[in-house]
Structures are given as C-alpha cells and as structure tokens.
Amino acid sequence: MAGGAAGGGGTQGDTYKEARTWLLLPTWVTLSILVLVPVLLMLVYSFLTKEFRGGVIWEFTFAAYDQFFCDRGLFGDEPCSIEWTYLNIFWRSIWQAGLATILSLVIGFPTAYFIATRPARVRPLWVFLITIPYWVNLLIRTVSMRFMLREEGPLNNFLVWSGIADAPLQMINTNFAVQIGLFYSYLPFMVLPIYAAVERYNFSLSEAAADLYASKWTTLRRIVLPAVRPGVIAGCILVFVPSLGAFLAPDLLGGAKNFMIGSLIEEQFKGNAGNWPFGAAASMILLSMVLVILMIYARQQARAGGEER
Amino acid sequence: MQVSDGTDHAIDVRKAVKRYGDFTALKSITLSIRDNEFFTLLGPSGCGKTTLLRMIAGFEDVTEGEIFLFGDEIENLPPNKRPVNTVFQNYALFPHMNVLENVCFGLEMLGRGKAEARRRAGEILEMVQLSQFSERKPSQLSGGQQQRVALARALAPQPKVLLLDEPLSALDLKLRKAMQLELKHLQRETGITFIFVTHDQEEALTMSDRIAVMSAGEVQQLGEARDIYERPENRFVADFIGETNLIDVTVKAKDGSRVLCAFDNGLTLTCDAVPGIGVGQSGHMSIRPERMKLHQEMIEAENFRARVIENVYVGTDVQSILGLDGGMRLTVRTQNSDRGKARIFEPGSDVFVDVEFGSARLLAH
Numbered sequence: 001m002a003g004g005a006a007g008g009g010g011t012q013g014d015t016y017k018e019a020r021t022w023l024l025l026p027t028w029v030t031l032s033i034l035v036l037v038p039v040l041l042m043l044v045y046s047f048l049t050k051e052f053r054g055g056v057i058w059e060f061t062f063a064a065y066d067q068f069f070c071d072r073g074l075f076g077d078e079p080c081s082i083e084w085t086y087l088n089i090f091w092r093s094i095w096q097a098g099l100a101t102i103l104s105l106v107i108g109f110p111t112a113y114f115i116a117t118r119p120a121r122v123r124p125l126w127v128f129l130i131t132i133p134y135w136v137n138l139l140i141r142t143v144s145m146r147f148m149l150r151e152e153g154p155l156n157n158f159l160v161w162s163g164i165a166d167a168p169l170q171m172i173n174t175n176f177a178v179q180i181g182l183f184y185s186y187l188p189f190m191v192l193p194i195y196a197a198v199e200r201y202n203f204s205l206s207e208a209a210a211d212l213y214a215s216k217w218t219t220l221r222r223i224v225l226p227a228v229r230p231g232v233i234a235g236c237i238l239v240f241v242p243s244l245g246a247f248l249a250p251d252l253l254g255g256a257k258n259f260m261i262g263s264l265i266e267e268q269f270k271g272n273a274g275n276w277p278f279g280a281a282a283s284m285i286l287l288s289m290v291l292v293i294l295m296i297y298a299r300q301q302a303r304a305g306g307e308e309r
Numbered sequence: 310m311q312v313s314d315g316t317d318h319a320i321d322v323r324k325a326v327k328r329y330g331d332f333t334a335l336k337s338i339t340l341s342i343r344d345n346e347f348f349t350l351l352g353p354s355g356c357g358k359t360t361l362l363r364m365i366a367g368f369e370d371v372t373e374g375e376i377f378l379f380g381d382e383i384e385n386l387p388p389n390k391r392p393v394n395t396v397f398q399n400y401a402l403f404p405h406m407n408v409l410e411n412v413c414f415g416l417e418m419l420g421r422g423k424a425e426a427r428r429r430a431g432e433i434l435e436m437v438q439l440s441q442f443s444e445r446k447p448s449q450l451s452g453g454q455q456q457r458v459a460l461a462r463a464l465a466p467q468p469k470v471l472l473l474d475e476p477l478s479a480l481d482l483k484l485r486k487a488m489q490l491e492l493k494h495l496q497r498e499t500g501i502t503f504i505f506v507t508h509d510q511e512e513a514l515t516m517s518d519r520i521a522v523m524s525a526g527e528v529q530q531l532g533e534a535r536d537i538y539e540r541p542e543n544r545f546v547a548d549f550i551g552e553t554n555l556i557d558v559t560v561k562a563k564d565g566s567r568v569l570c571a572f573d574n575g576l577t578l579t580c581d582a583v584p585g586i587g588v589g590q591s592g593h594m595s596i597r598p599e600r601m602k603l604h605q606e607m608i609e610a611e612n613f614r615a616r617v618i619e620n621v622y623v624g625t626d627v628q629s630i631l632g633l634d635g636g637m638r639l640t641v642r643t644q645n646s647d648r649g650k651a652r653i654f655e656p657g658s659d660v661f662v663d664v665e666f667g668s669a670r671l672l673a674h
C-alpha cells in the first residue's frame with residue numbers, strides 16, 4: 001500500500017514537472033522578449049560607438065561610461081578627474097524621487113488606512129475613486145497639472161482670491177512642481193499595496209493594544225506598522241523606482257533647472273542630437289542602482305520571514 | 310443589595326442601553342459586580358454578552374446609561390484609560406513580539422521600567438507555567454499555550470477587573486476542563502474580579518460565584534449558580550440552564566407560594582410558584598429530570614401513573630422517556646448505579662412517578 005502510493009507519487013511528480021515546463025513556456029518567452037532582450041540590447045549599445053545622427057557604429061568602446069564618469073577637460077585629452085555633471089543629475093534625481101516617495105507615504109498611508117477601515121461594501125468604490133485619474137494618459141495628466149500650477153492657473157487664482165497669497169506664486173518650473181507632479185503620477189502605487197496590507201490586518205490587535213494602555217500613536221507605531229510593513233515597503237519601491245526614471249514631470253513642470261535622469265536618457269534617444277551609447281550607459285547605471293535597492297529589500301524581507309518562523 | 314453608592318462594587322452598570330441604528334442590542338441593563346468575584350455573563354449566541362463586555366472595556370460607546378468602576382464613572386473614558394484588561398476570544402496576541410514582549414507590553418505602556426516589567430512578566434509567566442516559552446513567537450505555540458499567554462498578558466498590569474470573552478471556546482474538551490479549574494484558581498490567587506462570558510451553561514455553573522443569565526439584550530436572572538439552577542424565575546432560564554421538563558399548566562388553587570396546578574390531561578400537582586401568578590392563570594411548570602423517581606407502586610398521594618417508552622443510556626445516568634395520559638411526554642433521569650435505591654424499569658413497564666417535594670416550579674411565561 002505504502003510502496004504503491006510512493007511509486008504513484010513519483011510518476012505523478014514527473015508528469016507535473018513536464019506539464020509545468022510546457023505551461024510556463026509562454027511566460028518565459030514573453031519575459032525574455034519584453035525584459036531580457038531589451039536590457040541586453042541596451043547593455044551592448046552602451047559599449048558601442050556613437051553615430052552623429054543617432055544610432056551606433058558597431059565598434060567596442062568604453063567611451064559612453066568614460067563620458068559619464070570622467071572629466072577630461074575642454075579638449076578631452078587630460079587625465080580622468082571626476083565628472084560631476086551627471087552624478088549631480090543622478091543625485092538630484094535620487095533626492096527628488098526619495099522626497100516624492102516620502103510625500104506619497106505621508107499622504108498615501110492615511111488614505112489607505114482610511115479606505116481599509118470603511119465598511120466592506122464601500123471600499124471598492126473608494127479604490128475606484130483613487131484610480132480614476134489614472135484612466136487618463138500620464139502626459140495629459142502632467143500637462144493639466146501644468147495648467148493647474150501656472151501663474152494664471154486655478155491654484156494661484158484661488159490663493160490670490162482667498163488672500164493666502166498677495167500675488168500669484170511662481171510654482172511652475174520649480175522643485176515643488178516636480179514633487180507635485182511625481183506625487184500625482186504615482187500616488188496609487190503607494191495607496192494600493194498599503195491598502196491591501198491594512199485590509200488584511202487584524203484590528204483586534206489594535207483593540208488589544210488600547211486595552212493594554214497604549215495610546216493611538218503608540219498602537220500605530222508598535223502594532224500596526226510592523227504588521228503592514230511589507231505593504232509599506234512595496235508601496236515605497238513602486239513609487240521610488242518610476243520616480244527615479246521619470247521624465248514627463250521634470251520636463252513639463254520642472255523646466256531646465258530641474259533636469260532628472262529620465263530626461264537625460266530621453267534626450268539621448270530623441271531626434272538627431274542624441275547619443276545612443278551614452279543614453280544606454282546612463283540607463284545601465286540607473287538599472288544597477290535600482291537592482292541594488294531591490295536586493296537590499298529582498299534581503300530584509302528574507303530576514304523578517306526568517307524571524308516569523 | 311446596595312446599588313447607589315457603588316464603592317464596594319467592582320462594576321456598576323446602570324440602565325445601560327446599546328443601539329446599533331434602530332436595532333437595540335442591550336435594553337437597559339442594570340447589574341452590580343462585587344469586588345473579588347467570579348462573575349459570569351451567560352446566554353445564547355447573539356444575546357448581547359460581548360456587547361456588554363466591550364462596553365465595560367471601552368471598545369463600544371454606551372448609547373444610554375452609566376458604567377462605574379469602583380465608584381468612578383468610566384463610560385466616557387477611552388479603553389487605554391480604563392484599569393481593566395481583556396482576554397480576547399481570538400487571543401489577539403501581537404504576532405511580531407515573543408511571549409515575554411507580549412506580556413511586558415501593558416506594563417511598559419504604564420511606564421514601569423523595563424527591568425520591573427520583565428520581573429513582573431516573569432512572575433506571571435511562572436504562574437501560568439509558560440516560563441520556558443518566553444522567547445517563542447505566538448505562532449510557535451499551541452492553542453492552549455496561546456490562551457495562557459493571552460491570560461498572562463491581561464493579568465500582568467494587575468487590572469482592577471479582568472474581562473474574558475469566551476476564552477475557552479476554541480479549546481478541546483479536556484483542555485477546556487483543565488483551564489476552567491486553572492482560571493478559577495488564578496482568580497482566587499490574584500483576587501482580581503473576573504467577568505467571564507460564555508454560552509456554555511455547564512461552564513458557567515462550574516466556575517462562577519454569580520451568574521447573570523441574558524437573553525435578547527436583557528438580564529433574565531442574576532444569582533448564585535445554585536439559585537439559578539434550582540429556582541429559575543422564568544421559562545427561559547429554566548430551559549436554558551440544565552435540562553428540564555416544561556409543562557403547560559393552569560392554576561387551580563393557591564396558598565401562599567404553594568399552588569395547585571392542573572396539567573392539560575387533568576392530573577394535578579402542588580408546586581412552588583414565582584410571585585404574581587393567580588388562580589385561573591396559566592403558566593409553565595418546570596421539573597428537573599433528576600428530581601423525579603420511578604416506583605412500582607404509589608407511595609405518595611400526588612404520584613401519577615406513566616408508561617416507560619424508551620431508556621437512553623448516557624453514561625452516569627439512564628434517561629427514561631415516559632408517556633402520560635393524553636400523549637404527554639416526560640423525561641426522568643435515574644442514576645446508573647447498582648447500589649442506588651432507584652430502579653430502572655424496562656420499556657413498556659407501567660410505573661408511578663414521584664416528584665421530589667419542592668422541586669416542581671411554576672414559572673411565568
């Protein structure tokens with residue numbers, strides 16, 4: 001009996017394995033075509049020589065990376081000293097994306113908590129309301145945000161009319177506008193994962209904490225947050241990563257001063273003036289940064305998971 | 310019983326009403342719970358026990374009425390300002406903290422130093438025999454152990470009153486019996502007032518100093534276990550607590566609290582009555598199955614004739630179903646012991662039923 005069962009299990013296992021291989025094939029093919037091949041293509045391009053009207057010459061070189069990291073003087077013949085132009089753009093981008101993430105978290109967490117604590121009937125409606133603006137194309141939304149923020153736009157009109165400001169404020173082409181743009185672009189990516197986590201949270205834990213003399217704030221900090229942390233981290237990553245590579249908001253709302261990595265890369269591939277290998281190299285550097293962040297996250301998750309067991 | 314000054318009562322609930330929209334979950338509850346008492350709220354599911362407990366803990370607003378804790382009005386205080394602690398039905402242990410951290414939590418929130426909190430938590434864990442598990446996470450414990458952690462966590466801050474909402478209902482029978490004794494023991498040892506919620510009448514009778522029997526948002530009867538069992542005040546209590554025979558009767562004559570009742574089939578029987586039932590009125594007579602004896606011959610004037618229809622063995626007892634004239638049915642329990650005086654009759658035998666003096670009770674509707 002036992003032997004028979006074990007033997008049956010063996011053959012069945014093999015069958016499953018085979019079936020799984022075939023069933024997963026479309027997934028692997030799609031992932032390869034959509035993710036692996038383009039990334040490898042960019043990796044290869046970043047080591048090629050640029051052609052002046054866009055495109056590449058198939059000649060191996062480190063020139064793109066050299067241009068990114070090395071300042072070789074006006075004539076390009078001095079020894080390598082650190083080139084700050086692009087590193088500064090990167091640094092500013094990280095800073096902007098980080099700020100946008102924090103802003104999204106500060107607004108998104110209470111929003112998600114609010115939705116998750118509504119009666120179950122109306123929760124889908126709230127989620128729907130949050131996602132409505134995202135049915136419109138990102139470009140259109142960003143342009144309309146430009147209208148909102150410009151000097152004679154509704155926001156300034158309101159501020160002046162209500163007496164909060166004496167004269168229209170310069171909002172467009174500032175860091176503030178970029179922040180608003182990024183925040184507005186990616187807020188749902190913060191709200192939805194946190195909402196999912198809070199909805200799963202067992203609220204009798206909050207009651208138990210209150211019963212044991214914890215204030216609302218302490219309960220949030222010591223009981224709720226640890227329980228919904230995976231959702232918060234997922235939300236932060238989902239906002240931070242696209243913010244880092246964003247180009248619409250910085251371009252349309254931030255102007256030339258608030259240039260970000262996304263715009264830098266975009267420019268290299270637009271029109272005839274671009275430098276494809278340089279754009280590819282910048283993309284690769286951005287990608288490695290994102291990978292490092294994700295790896296730190298995965299490491300932490302694994303550690304937290306280990307603690308649970 | 311003094312209700313007004315409230316100082317010698319752990320909890321005074323006065324005319325407390327709870328409404329959810331236009332549904333009234335609690336209809337003007339008034340009850341006093343003494344200091345140092347093991348008090349039980351007993352009633353079927355949905356009668357409002359949890360609601361009342363949560364109002365005392367502070368998780369539910371009181372629609373109308375007041376709640377006092379040792380004379381202090383508390384119904385408007387938030388839960389974290391009330392010196393009462395709760396053992397939740399699903400335990401609600403903090404999953405990311407180990408056993409010791411769970412037990413320390415309340416003490417830390419009260420501002421006890423870390424060392425002091427740990428010492429006290431250690432004592433409590435010793436008391437519930439969990440010392441060797443203090444480093445474990447709740448998910449690494451069995452149901453019974455989690456239950457004891459919940460208990461330890463709620464007892465650690467030395468609350469004035471401990472609230473327990475069906476804490477044993479998730480445990481299997483054997484463990485439940487053991488925990489009943491342990492809880493009772495803990496209550497004696499700590500001297501803390503326990504308010505215990507259950508829908509299990511046997512559990513309530515075993516553990517409680519006093520019981521409030523609830524139904525449909527009202528307290529039906531409040532008293533000691535023995536009172537509730539032996540002198541139920543209405544049909545609901547008689548039916549809900551233990552087993553009983555409920556017979557529709559009409560009052561024929563009355564002499565003080567003794568009344569002569571007639572069954573539908575014409576038989577008559579004298580019994581005790583709750584106040585307020587007059588001659589000519591109808592009511593329910595309750596006779597506990599173990600308070601009747603079966604005999605071959607008539608030995609008392611009021612013995613009546615019946616035929617054994619069926620015997621059911623239930624371990625310690627034999628339960629005999631009797632048929633009376635007019636199709637009436639009665640259940641009689643006889644102790645299953647060779648040495649006992651009572652005899653067990655075979656199905657089909659004709660017998661006389663002797664109702665123990667003072668154990669038939671006439672109840673209001």
Ligand SMILES: Nc1ncnc2c1ncn2[C@@H]1O[C@H](COP(=O)(O)OP(=O)(O)O)[C@@H](O)[C@H]1O
Binds near residue numbers: 332356359360
């Ligand atoms: N939040 C609520 N909204 C509406 N009705 C409720 C709510 N909580 C409890 N009730 C109702 O109040 C009654 C008493 O509930 P509860 O106190 O939980 O009963 P018990 O604990 O005795 O089983 C039930 O009929 C229940 O449906």
Ligand SMILES: [Mg+2]
Binds near residue numbers: 355358359360
């Ligand atoms: Mg309940």
